[in-house]
Amino acid sequence: MGLVINILSKTGVGVLAITAALTLTPIKADAATIHATSADIIVDGPRGTANNRDEISNAFGAADGAFFELGYNAVVEFQFGTPTGQRFFGPGSLIEITLNNDPSWKEAVRIEVGIKGDESSFVTAQPNPFKNTETFANPVFTFDGIFDTVRLTDLTLALFGGNPSNLSTQGATGGFDVDAISVSAVPLPAAGFLLVGALGGLAALRRRKRAS
Ligand SMILES: [Ca+2]
Ligand SMILES: [Ca+2]
Known part of the structure; x- marks a missing residue:
């Protein structure tokens, strides 16, 4: 023996x-990037319909030019991976369809991360607010910790004004236009x-x- x-x-x-x-x-070294695969509209807001911007699945998957407009003051929670609900860490990436396009179509969001359903777990990611008018080499947001939900709160109306009753006119941009969101997957159990x-x-x- x-x-x-x-x-x-x-x-x-x-x-x-x-x-x-x-x-x-x-x-940490080669963590898999996972994209949004599901979302819940917590608070809805007025948005346009052109370019299928009212289709929420346009915010899922890798950036492809199709986008979902949050709507003024809307709050939307996104989850990630397949199966969805995978835990993740930062940094994250948020692609807005007219990123780096100041001064036209100014839009902004607050980005928070947390555990779905546990309000006390949510923390605000940086930069805050996250504005599409800033020049991003890489449109990154940062945070510490491990979470399963990214919550976007549209701040466009509050920061840049606009006209919720007429979303078709120039200057009335609707809310933030989400092409894609990604984070780094925590390896499966x-x-x-x-x-x-x-x-x-x-x-x-x-x-x-x-x-x-
Ligand atoms: Ca918009
Ligand atoms: Ca997209």
């Missing part, structure tokens, strides 16, 4: 250690269990080796 355990400890432990290393490595399993296996093998 001593020989068998010895071989196990030399080969098995090596494999387990490599498994643990591979499991850990991608967490399976990865964590693998790691725990590997470490548990290591400890067990060490105990057995000592016992022999």
Whole structure:
């Protein structure tokens, strides 16, 4: 038995250690980018209809030029990944359809992140407000922690004015136009269990080796 355990400890432990290393490595370095895959309109607001901007699924997936207009003062919560509701960390990216287009079509949002249904968990991301008039090399928003929901609150009317009763005129921009939102996926629980399993296996093998 001593020989068998010895071989196990030399080969098995090596494999387990490599498994643990591979499991850990991608967490921060090459975290998968996940896009919005579902949304709930918490507070609706007046928006236009041109270019299918009233279609919320235009805000899902990677940036493609199709967009969803939040509507003045609207509050919308987005979730991410497949299956949706995946946990994530920052930074995030928010693509507005006329980004970097000051002075036309000025729009802004407040970005918050939190755990769905737990109001006390929500924190405000930076920059706040997030304005499409700013020049972004990369339209990034930042925050600390792990969450499952990005909440956008339209601030366009409050910051830039507009005319909610006539969304078809120049200067009445409607709310913020969301082409795409993305964040970094927290690896699925399976990865964590693998790691725990590997470490548990290591400890067990060490105990057995000592016992022999
Ligand atoms: Ca708009
Ligand atoms: Ca889009």
